[in-house]
Amino acid sequence: MTGDEAVRDGVRAGERAARRLAELGVCMLEPGLSDAEFDRIETEYGIAFAADHRGFLAAGLPVGRAAPPEEGESPRNPWPNWRDGHPELHAHRYPASRAEASRGRPVLSVAGADTIHYGRDLVDWVEREFGDPDPEKGWPEPAAAARVPFWSDLAG
Template sequence: MDLDAVLARLDAAGVWLDPGLSADEVADVERRFGFTFCADHRALLTLAVPVGDRWPDWLDEDESSLREQLAWPVDGVVVDVVENDFWPASWGPRPVDERESAARTHLAAVPTMIPVYSHRYLPGAPAAPGTPVFSIYQTDVIHYGSDLADYLERELLGRSSPVPLPDATLRVPFWSDLVDGVDPADL
């Protein structure tokens, strides 16, 4: 993955890029929000920080807004649990009451998804380098880039070819199953 080359093309295309975060700034963000960036996400943010509407501003954005972006993937699944009868078989019998609370308990065990841009996410560490970028809207989850560099080219530079299937070793528990369209009865 060649982030330097992609960032140069983004800069040439007029995407606003602030200087990268220092190691101390990255560590502070991770401490404040209780997650660890995966290696690819960390690499991007230490090289340059894309700026503008829908990019999380880890240093200057209102903390409650960042927490909402972090909660978006789980909150969306909970909407489908409460309103659309989504309930994976691996969670056991669906409770009659307190479905939201039960779903949140189960979702606390899935990898944390960290916002990259809008509703595009990368899993937090220990995700392997080259992990695909996920587009998450409730339980409608797809790969939006085969890795972070591919994603940035697709989202901001107009690459429109189909997203290649990721290597099977790069699966992200729960989220990759949603991408694959696994029947909740089989999760």
């Protein structure tokens, strides 16, 4: 697969994750980030969005809950303000950073010193976090090629 094909494949994976999130109806969606917004955020914060994350945020921007918080649930909006360059996906879930990867990066939950894998990639994370995952599956282990130095070691 050429570099351009890998990028297109990554963007399609991000778009699939965003479509599934919309199908599940768990959040309010606004129009996604524009190329100009991605450029501004990358320049301002010195980051580079991987193709899958870029495809996800360009397809539709999750901005708030679809329903009020349930009893005992935090009233805090778990969706970050990406237009201000916040790197989280949701609450304390992050895509592991690996500059050469266009897709297939694991999603991690990082809360203090507790770090675990929450999905093999964005599509798997959306299904596990918001869908109806198989309780027999347990927590995902990333594919060997998707391991990210430091973060995958920390998550075990």
